[in-house]
Structures are given as C-alpha cells and as structure tokens.
Amino acid sequence: MSTLERGRSRGRPPGSTAAVAASHAQLRLHHFSFLRALAEGVNLRSAWERYMAFAGGPDDERHFTAQTRRLRQQIAHAARTQGLVAEATAALAEPSSTAATAGLPTLADWINQCCAAGELQPDDRSEAEWLEAYRAEFGLDGTPLPQPATAAAPPRAAQLAALNRLATALSAPPALDDTLAQWLNPPLATALHGAGLLTLRDLVDFANVHGARWHRLVPGLGAVRAQRLLEWLRPLAADLKHPLRETALRPARELALAREGALRVVQDRRLGIVPLERLAVPPELDGRHGTFRLPTPNVLGAQTDLQAIEAWLRRYAMSPRTHASYAREAERFYLWCLCVRRKPLSSVTEEDLHAYRGFIAHPPGDWLQPRQESRSSEHWRPFRGPLSALSQRHALTVVASMLGALMKAGYLGANAAAGVTPHLKLPRPGIDVRRSFDEAQWRWLMQCWEALYREAGAPGGLADLGPDAKPARARSLRRLRLVLELGATTGLRLIELATARLSGLRREQFDGETVWMLEVLGKGHRRRSVPIYDDIKALIDRHQADMAAAGIGHEPGAPLRTLLTPSGTARTDTDDVGMEDGAGGRPLIGALRAAVPRWQLDQLGVPTLERGRRQADRWGALEPSALYQSLKRLLRHAGERAHLAEPPLDGSDFAGASTHWLRHFFANNAAADGVLPVALMGAMGHADLKTTSLYTRPEQQFMLRELAKVRRRGG
Numbered sequence: 001m002s003t004l005e006r007g008r009s010r011g012r013p014p015g016s017t018a019a020v021a022a023s024h025a026q027l028r029l030h031h032f033s034f035l036r037a038l039a040e041g042v043n044l045r046s047a048w049e050r051y052m053a054f055a056g057g058p059d060d061e062r063h064f065t066a067q068t069r070r071l072r073q074q075i076a077h078a079a080r081t082q083g084l085v086a087e088a089t090a091a092l093a094e095p096s097s098t099a100a101t102a103g104l105p106t107l108a109d110w111i112n113q114c115c116a117a118g119e120l121q122p123d124d125r126s127e128a129e130w131l132e133a134y135r136a137e138f139g140l141d142g143t144p145l146p147q148p149a150t151a152a153a154p155p156r157a158a159q160l161a162a163l164n165r166l167a168t169a170l171s172a173p174p175a176l177d178d179t180l181a182q183w184l185n186p187p188l189a190t191a192l193h194g195a196g197l198l199t200l201r202d203l204v205d206f207a208n209v210h211g212a213r214w215h216r217l218v219p220g221l222g223a224v225r226a227q228r229l230l231e232w233l234r235p236l237a238a239d240l241k242h243p244l245r246e247t248a249l250r251p252a253r254e255l256a257l258a259r260e261g262a263l264r265v266v267q268d269r270r271l272g273i274v275p276l277e278r279l280a281v282p283p284e285l286d287g288r289h290g291t292f293r294l295p296t297p298n299v300l301g302a303q304t305d306l307q308a309i310e311a312w313l314r315r316y317a318m319s320p321r322t323h324a325s326y327a328r329e330a331e332r333f334y335l336w337c338l339c340v341r342r343k344p345l346s347s348v349t350e351e352d353l354h355a356y357r358g359f360i361a362h363p364p365g366d367w368l369q370p371r372q373e374s375r376s377s378e379h380w381r382p383f384r385g386p387l388s389a390l391s392q393r394h395a396l397t398v399v400a401s402m403l404g405a406l407m408k409a410g411y412l413g414a415n416a417a418a419g420v421t422p423h424l425k426l427p428r429p430g431i432d433v434r435r436s437f438d439e440a441q442w443r444w445l446m447q448c449w450e451a452l453y454r455e456a457g458a459p460g461g462l463a464d465l466g467p468d469a470k471p472a473r474a475r476s477l478r479r480l481r482l483v484l485e486l487g488a489t490t491g492l493r494l495i496e497l498a499t500a501r502l503s504g505l506r507r508e509q510f511d512g513e514t515v516w517m518l519e520v521l522g523k524g525h526r527r528r529s530v531p532i533y534d535d536i537k538a539l540i541d542r543h544q545a546d547m548a549a550a551g552i553g554h555e556p557g558a559p560l561r562t563l564l565t566p567s568g569t570a571r572t573d574t575d576d577v578g579m580e581d582g583a584g585g586r587p588l589i590g591a592l593r594a595a596v597p598r599w600q601l602d603q604l605g606v607p608t609l610e611r612g613r614r615q616a617d618r619w620g621a622l623e624p625s626a627l628y629q630s631l632k633r634l635l636r637h638a639g640e641r642a643h644l645a646e647p648p649l650d651g652s653d654f655a656g657a658s659t660h661w662l663r664h665f666f667a668n669n670a671a672a673d674g675v676l677p678v679a680l681m682g683a684m685g686h687a688d689l690k691t692t693s694l695y696t697r698p699e700q701q702f703m704l705r706e707l708a709k710v711r712r713r714g715g
Helices: 005-009 016-021 029-039 043-051 061-081 085-092 108-117 127-140 154-172 186-194 200-217 223-239 252-267 307-316 322-339 351-361 389-408 439-456 471-490 494-499 536-550 624-640 651-655 659-671 677-684 689-696 698-707
Strands: 505-510 513-521 529-532 599-602 607-610
Touching: 029 043, 029 061, 029 154, 043 061, 061 085, 061 154, 085 154, 108 127, 200 223, 307 322, 307 389, 322 351, 322 389, 351 389, 439 471, 439 624, 439 651, 471 494, 471 529, 471 536, 471 624, 471 659, 494 513, 494 624, 494 659, 529 536, 529 677, 624 651, 624 659, 659 677, 659 689, 677 689
Parallel strands: none
Antiparallel strands: 505 513, 513 529, 599 607
16 A cells, blocks of 8 residues: 555545534634634643633643634635635644644655655656655644644744734624534533523523522533533623623622622621621610619600610701711710620710710720721721710710700610719810901902912903813812802801702792892701892802703602702602692702712622712702811812912911801801991801800900090000
8 A cells, every 4th residue: 555545544535624514513713712822922731721711621731622623624725615714824823833733744845754675756746646655654634734844934023913814704603592513522512402492591591590500400511511502602692682690600609708798897797896787685784774774664655775876867967067976975975884894875974974984085095096988897886986075075965965865765864974074174075266267367368269260261250251271170160169159248157058948949029129048957957048149149150050061960760868858948848739740849959960970789789880870969969068178178278378478378277177167257247347246146157146246246345445435554
C-alpha cells in the first residue's frame, strides 16, 4: 500500500465536510468569541472554559483541539457558501504553532517525505491532488494549512476584523425558542431533554421554578456543569428579556445569609448599647415588677418600661423636632438604666438621677461615636461627647418630664426627678439677642452675594431676566437671596422657612392698600401671618419659575420627606382635594435639582442603584438642614473675605453666624425702629411677651436713661 493510500485510511472520507457542518450546531457569537480569544493569544484551555465549556463534553485538551478543528471547518464551509472565502482565509489563518496544526509538517515538507520514501515523485500528482491527499492524511478538511516558519502570519488586527465580519454574517441570533440541541453538546442536550427541557425558554423557566438545585432533577447533570451552564445562560436570558432569578443562581441558604448579613444590625435584638428598636430587654429588667410600678392598669396600655417610653413619645409625633429631641434623651437615659445601673426605668431613685448627671458630663469612651453613624451601624453610640451644662439641664428636664407623664398616666407611682431638677445648679437656657448682624455686616453679606451672582447670573444682575451664565449656580444663589430677605424681613424660623407653602401666600386689604401676607405654622402649632414686601414676592415668583425650569413639580409616587404636612391657609390634610395636583403642597422654598440616585438593597438583599425616582420629596420641599448649609456656605465665604470690607470686619463673627441670626436681625431692627412689643410678639410668634421684651430691653433702657442723670465728679 502506498503512503498516499495509507494517508487516506487515516483521514475523513472525501465529501464529509458538508455532513459535519450540517450535523453541527448553528454558528453563534460565542463561537467567534472563542476564536478571537485564541487569535489574541489566550491559551486553549482558558478560552474553552470561558466560551465553550457550557456546552458539555470531556474536560480534555485533545477534545478541545478536535472541537476547535471542527469549528474552523464549519466556519470555512459556511463562508464558502456565502461567498466569504477571503474573509475566512484571513480570519482562520494560523501560525505554525497553533493548536490545530501544531507538530504537523508543511505541505512541501510532507511531499518531500513521501518522495524520500521512494514510492512517489513530486510530478506524479498535480498540486491539487497533493493538497487533497495532505488534507485527508491529517484531517485538515476546511482548515488552513500550516505555514513555514518564515511565513508571515496575517496582522492580528486584520484577523480580528475578519472574524468580526464573519460573526456578523454567519452567526445566528439567539431566541428563547431555540432548541437546546442547537447550543449544547448532544449528550447534555439529551439529558435535559429527558427532564422535558427542549428550548432555552424551558431551561430558564425550569431553573427559576426549582431554584439553584434544579440540576438534581436532571439525571446525569452535576452541580459544577449546571453552574457553568447557568453562568453562560444568565446574560443571554437577560438580553432576551426573560432573566434568570437570583434564586436560580444562588442557593436559598446563601441568599438568606446575604440578607441576614445586610440586615443583621436591624434584625438582631440584644441587650447592650444599641438603638431602642434593636434592644432586647430581659424579663428581670423590663419593668413589670419595678419598685415604683403601679399594679393597676394605666392609660398608656403599657406593660413594660419600653412600651411606656414609646407610648409617651407618640404624643409628640406631630412635632418632629420635639419628638427627635425627646427620643434622644429618653433613649440615652433608658440605656444607661439598663446597661450601667442594671435596673428597670420604673425602679429609678433620686440617687440614680444624680449619678446620671455625672455620667452625661463625662460619658465613657464606649458610649461615644467619633463621627456621624447610621442607627443601623454597629458603630452607633448614644453620645458624640460630654454634654455641656445647658445640654445637661435639657437632658434631665426631659427625663423629669417623661417620668412625670408616666406617673400621671398611672404607670408609675412616683417621679424620682421631681425633687432633683428644681435644685439643679445648671445655667438656664436663654436667648442671646446680640447674636445678630449689625448694619455693616449685613451690607458686606449682600456685597458678597452680589459678587457671586455677577459670576453666575445674567449680565444685568438680579433684575435681568435674560439667560444666566451658569444656570444651576444662578438658581441656587437666587434661592439663597430669597432665604436671606425672608429671614431679615419676617423673622421666620428655619423650620418655618422650610415648611412654608405657596398656598399660604395671599393678598389682603389693609387701610385701602393691598398687602401680601404669608401664613405659616410655627412653634407649638400656632399659626401666624407675616407681611411680604413686593420685591420679596418677586423673588418668590422667580424662585418658583426656577423650580419649574429644573423640573421640580408634584410627584404623588415620591416619598413624603418634609417634616410637616403642608401649612396652607385652609388645610393641612395631605389627602384633601386641594392637594391632589400638588398646588397646596408646593413649598415656598424648594429643591432645584433631582434626587441623586442612591444604593439600596432590593428584596433579595442585593445592592442596586435606585434610578427611577426624580424627586426626594413629593412636593419638592427641602430639609431644613439643606437651607441651613446653603446659608452657612455664604457666611463662610463672607467671613474669609471680611478683611476686604471697608472698614475691615471680623471674619469670626460670620463663622459663628446661623439662620437664627436673621431672626434676631429682624427683631432687633424692628425694636430699634420703635415697633410696639405686642406687634413684634405677633410677628415673631412668641408665646410670651417676656420673650419679645428681650429685644426691646425696657429695663436696660430705663436704667441707662436714669443713669445718664448721674454727674461725674472730678478727681
């Protein structure tokens, strides 16, 4: 038998290429991704595991090599049928060291080997016949021939470009109704068929229904191969809008652990220095058998000290700032009772109150948090540092108020703080009306604002309605000017500025003149109206236009984050007809940009970026802290440049200023201009004329007038 005949016995029968292509799965994008990886120098195993292993088959590099050779044959055949021979030649060309032809002689070398055996001569066959024999000998039907070592491989960029063109022309797009046999190795497709799975859609649905252990219902399919299969299927299913659920990709226990890990700080209850919502109180400390606990029913319906505290705090639910202040002090005291004194709240004595005062003056390190922490953080602690004398008085006053309320409610038989707080030698809180701007400081503050606005606003200043140089910055500065003017001309508190509503603004007639009046809901839920100057009404209108330009409107689906319900003239019920379109709830001073997307945990505890919400608040209102910080930035700016004023000013005054300085500025100016105390009291929203008299200072004025009569004597 000749060498050529021996070669034919080892190769595939002629004409078998078409049959192989027909029996093979359709060409898909992952086939070309696999070949691209090889062309870019990725080793065969790595490329196979990344792009081809999902289909099944032996984990053997000989299998990888054989399948790579068949894939090249299939692509070459498909390219010939589509008239893409040139692209196939460039895309499938390999250097002599590639896996498919490694170790094989070149055509010329093989012809020489055959002739050296003495059985044939080069001229015995045509070049085409030698080529056909060579391909049959080494099973290279449809595969480019090995090149001599000196032959230049096509440039990588050209090869990759050719592969991309072939992928576009030859690969079939995936579809949910594709049969598994079109994608997977026949044994794997047969195994899945035995479980009733015929298409990609069947496989996705099956895994989603049965969860991560779905492979146990498929005979012969192990966990590793099932995981590899789903890793391939996951992006494909997502692109086809029929995604795999997390429960199909991760075991239920693993998901449960992930959720527990994310929510552990919220879910775990324990006795320790933790927020009240995470506190677990043992029976011996829960107050059911406290020393001063009354055995009779109480109007709070509380059975334990913690229930009593929560019931007492609910009384202040409609006053968010008061509720937050009282809750903070009640929480601190109750945790101290449990963790330090090891006794129930209902067993507290006067001695305990004196000890608590010393504790809050110098809390130990394990009760302190050096920086702001979320209540869900394990690093949360009740204190930021030692309490000042004023804060100590406030803390003990709140505790006394709480214990007194529990006694009146029939929960406690005595108030241990009743005999302690009256004798506290601590400073009483007062109003320092001197914490205010003088006229020179106010002029400088306005000059600083004007300088900033010249850089951002229209060329003609605030009166110019033309386009702004920096629109977002200009809108923010106009809002800041509105805050400054409102505070300096109405004396509104920060919380009143943040919760004032456009519906509270109305025209009224006084002495034959039209006046704008703004109704606000103030401290103690007392309503009052303050006059608004026409130029400030123009600032309000400009700000409302800025909000509209920024896309801030009424979004019923957005959360309600404002501290108070809308304080319009006729209603505060957010479900009222007047609130349906947001007109009644529209803030007088509102947001100027959409909410920033936030990371949150989805239902499975997986962090996701929330992008659907446009506004942080249903009506577009701002938190008081946002207004406060915007003013503080301007004050810092003015303080840093105070030495440039004429005459120079002390920058430290601006550094210590706040929104409340605007309120004092208004009241001091009104008193200096001779406004009667009773009128000023109404404008400021004071409950007691004594508070207003701090601005008029009648005793001091009387003393100074009388002492002016004293004649100084010479020495």
